[in-house]
Amino acid sequence: MNTQPFPVPDVLRDKHIAVVDVEGNGHDEIIEIAVLPLDRPIVDADDVxxxxxxxxxPITPLVTRKVHGVCDIDVADCPPRSAIAPSITTLLAPQQADSTTEQMRQQAAMSKTTSN
Incomplete structure (x- = not known):
């Protein structure tokens, strides 16, 4: 993994963009969310x-084996999506809602309403 600081291209600066990556369990449910806000001239691994x-x-064995390597025991003690949704929403609030970010916001909102 490259841990060197990475300059954000000029074309992306001041655009309020975040790179969002999600991993799933094979049932259209998120098991990992990573966000890198591109809100400064230079970003590095500490910004993720x-x-x-x-x-x-449960995470399907095929997804664990072929996609990301995360298995049920890895997430057994982790919070549900509804518990982390406020942190993600706060982080993304100033970001421009591209289609990936918008989908994540909608999923977080749906999780919040269905878990109550």
Whole structure:
């Protein structure tokens, strides 16, 4: 993994953009969320925010083996998505809602309403 600081291209500066990556359990449920806000001229590994999430259903063995390597025991003691949704929403609040970010916000909001 490259841990060197990375200059944000001029075309992306001041655009309120974040790079969002999610991993799932094979049932359309998020098990990991990583966010890198591109809100400064130079970003590095310390700027990435990452959460593991305990999904409502188990992670399928095929997804564990072929996609990300995360298994049920890795997320067993992690919070549910509804518990981390406020932190993610706060982090993304100033970001421009591109389609990936918007999907994550909608999923977090849905999780919050269904878990109450």
């Amino acid at each position: 925010r990452c959460w593991l999430v305990c999904p409502p259903r």
